[in-house]
Amino acid sequence: MISHGIRLERVVSNLAGTLLEVVAGNIDQAALVTDVAIDEPREQAELQPGAVLLCTGADVEHLPGLIDRAVASQIPALVLRSPLNLPAELRATIERSGVVLLGLSAGATWTQLVVLLRSLLASSAGTEERVAGLQAEDTFALANAIGALLDAPITIEDRTSQVLAFSGRQDEADQARIEAILGRAVPQHNRQAQERAGVFKRLYSSEKPVFFDTPQILGAAGLPRVAIAIRAGNQVLGSIWVAVRNPLSPEKEQILVDAAKVVALQLLRDRVSSDVDRQVRADLIASALASGPAALGAIERLRLAQRTVAVLGLSLPGDTADESSSDQTRQQFLERTAQAFAFHLSVAAPGAVAALVGDVCYAIMPAMTRQGATNLLQMAQRVSKDFLDRTPNRAGGAVIGIGRSADSADPTELARSRNDVDRSMRVLKLGHGSRVALFTDLQMDALLLDIGDQLRNEGGLVDGxxxxxxxxxxxxxxxxxxxxxxxxxxxxxxxxxxxxxxxxxxxxxxxxxxxxxxxxxxxxxxxxxxxxxxxxxxxxxxxxxx
Missing domain, CATH: 1.10.10.2840 (PucR C-terminal helix-turn-helix domain)
Structure with a gap:
């Protein structure tokens, strides 16, 4: 049994749309998942309370018995293979039982679900030690293994052509590949050429490797590519791209098919781990800026205790859309921009932490020394401007507000600095003329907005x-x-x-x-x-x- 636990709500949130769907039942906010168990009808082994029960061979007719067993063993959720056509009476029974019935998405495997659930549980146990950790090493090792099996340089890319990992021997490829590796993304003009040629439509509609005459598509010298979509269930997570001189042999095509399944599992594990890590960091930052009883503890865990800090906030206009990728929703674009901002700060301002809290990416940046805050706000302004200048498409019209400096030992000062940030971003969104600004430069504009709010509450301006x-x-x-x-x-x-x-x-x-x-x-x-x-x-x- 795994002694730690994670909320069932978090499990469903992380895996919904990829592997799981809620079929029936209401998720109890307090329900914890502590283990993963596989149903063995013949053995009927004792189940540990808090385990998610995977009913690999069960169907709708088995549900009444499974529900009784789950209630008796304090099992919070059952998982059966979707689709499930539940009679109204059975659905009502599940609702009354307090057990949640989840469906495993079509195309997903039980093995993938078991590995991801256990990864999620393991991540929940170690998050305190991994506030800003990243997991890239395993994906790169996997890329090298696939490259060795295919005897060719490969890249693993997400749906927006960001390079997640790459193998060795990239010098054997071509200039387009080198540019992608150096920029950690396929250059925009190359991706647009691929979109015009229908590359992604062909790639995502096929379950087998697809050969592309890349030199003809890009209009530049280089090597052709063989690519395969990486899938988890019916969802496309990304793709593997192999630089080749000729089409792959049937044996190597099968290697690539098998490799895509392994990579899908790895990407899902990384996604779950990253999601947990980001959520923990977001909870800590929200607590640190809320001036509540948990503020000082959160500051300690963020390793910002006894420091002079500045609070920053990045926000997007309400109508932002990612023009470079039609399948990106505003929320996905916001999350991606927040992740990029957090990474930029980690490099440009060591010790800074950032995370998406609601629809704002808040960051806490410490002064470079513990003795004082000399030039802290100027550094925050410079780093923020540099991020917007370097970000493709200038981060979709994002604005960044910077609050006054604060002593991290005083939760009230931190909360005040966050309030500065919120008021600054409001002014900037109305078209201040700049996209990055200190609250000290916007205080009068913010004050006018505050007075305007008061007037609206009073019914507007009287006749003056x-x-x-x-x-x-x-x-x-x-x-x-x-x-x-x-x-x-x-x-x-x-x-x-x-x-x-x-x-x-x-x-x-x-x-x-x-x-x-x-x-x-x-x-x-x-x-x-x-x-x-x-x-x-x-x-x-x-x-x-x-």
């Missing part, structure tokens, strides 16, 4: 001087509001304001006097001028926010 002019203009077809606003924006310079409106200065001065009469304000009073300027600014903000 600007409202009176606007009403007069609407009724008489005049443009007094424009004249007054431009005069205020010009710091009272009538010549500059009249030139901007292409009016004679005397005509402009008449409009200004008339505007002051209608608005009932004294333009010689600095307080009244300021009040009018503030009303204009708030009116604009209210329109911008909608």
């Amino acid at each position: 001087p600007v409202a009176r002019i606007r009403q007069y203009d609407s009724e008489h077809g005049t443009s007094l509001e424009e004249a007054l606003e431009l005069w205020l924006d010009s710091f009272g310079n009538a010549l500059s304001a009249s030139a901007a409106l292409d009016l004679h200065r005397n005509t402009f001065r008449y409009r200004l006097r008339r505007a002051a009469q209608i608005a009932q304000i004294n333009l010689n009073d600095p307080d009244e001028r300021f009040a009018a300027m503030l009303e204009f600014r708030l009116s604009r903000r209210l329109r911008d926010v909608g």
Whole structure:
């Protein structure tokens, strides 16, 4: 029995859409999975509480007995092969039992499920020691093994043509392969050429290796490719690409088919491990920035105790889409951008941690020394700008806000810095002109938005001087509001304001006097001028926010 456990909800979340689907039952938020057991009808071995029971040979007619056994043994979930056509009465029985019935997706194997469940359980036991760990070594070893069996250089790529791993002997390939290895992704112009040639449509619709005349497709000298899709059930995870001079022999094609199954398992294990790792890191960062009782413990686990830090936040506009890949949803693009930002920070700012919390990628960046925060905010701004400049397609319009520096030993300061970040990103999303900014540079803009929120809560602006002019203009077809606003924006310079409106200065001065009469304000009073300027600014903000 495995002594540690992981929430059933997390298991389903990680494997849903790839291997598992919820067929019936409600997931208890507190239910823990502690082991994986395979049903042996003949032996009826004793089951450990908390085990997920894999019913490899069972069907719908076996479910009543299996449900009774699960309830008696405190089994949180059963897994049967999908599809399952449940009668309404049986479905109701499952709902009442508290057991969750899961279906193993078509095309997925029981072996894959067992390995991934055990990997997930093992990962849950070791997450505290792996806050920012990555697992790439096994995938590279696998790539080398496949390359040796095929006697050719290979790459393992995801669905967006990012290079996940590659074998040795890449110098025997061609320039296109070298560019892909160096950039850890197939160059954009090459991928577009492949898309135009229907390469991915052919690749993903075939379960066998496909030969591609790459030099003809790319219009450049090089070697052809043989590729095969990597599948887990009905989901395509990526592909293996082999640089060859001639089509593979039937024996080597079978090696590649078998290799794709092994790689699928490895990618799923890496995905589960990475998902758990990212979730733990996200939970720790959220706790650290929440000013709650768990904040100091989270800071300790993030190895940021007794440090001067800055909080950063990356967010995307609401309408962002990944134009380079039509099958990428906004959430997938956000996750990918957050992962890239986290990796960039780990290299550019050692000790920094980042994770997606909700729809914002928050990061905590420590000062380079424990003695002080000299240039910390400037470094955060520089590193953030560098990320956006280096990211393909400029990260889909992402904005990055940077809060004030904080003492990590004071949860209140950290929470305040996070609030700075949220307010900064809101200003930046409204078109501040920059995509990276310090809160200190945006505080007045943020304050105007806060005042606007208060006004909306109170039912909007009451009828002040600007409202009176606007009403007069609407009724008489005049443009007094424009004249007054431009005069205020010009710091009272009538010549500059009249030139901007292409009016004679005397005509402009008449409009200004008339505007002051209608608005009932004294333009010689600095307080009244300021009040009018503030009303204009708030009116604009209210329109911008909608």
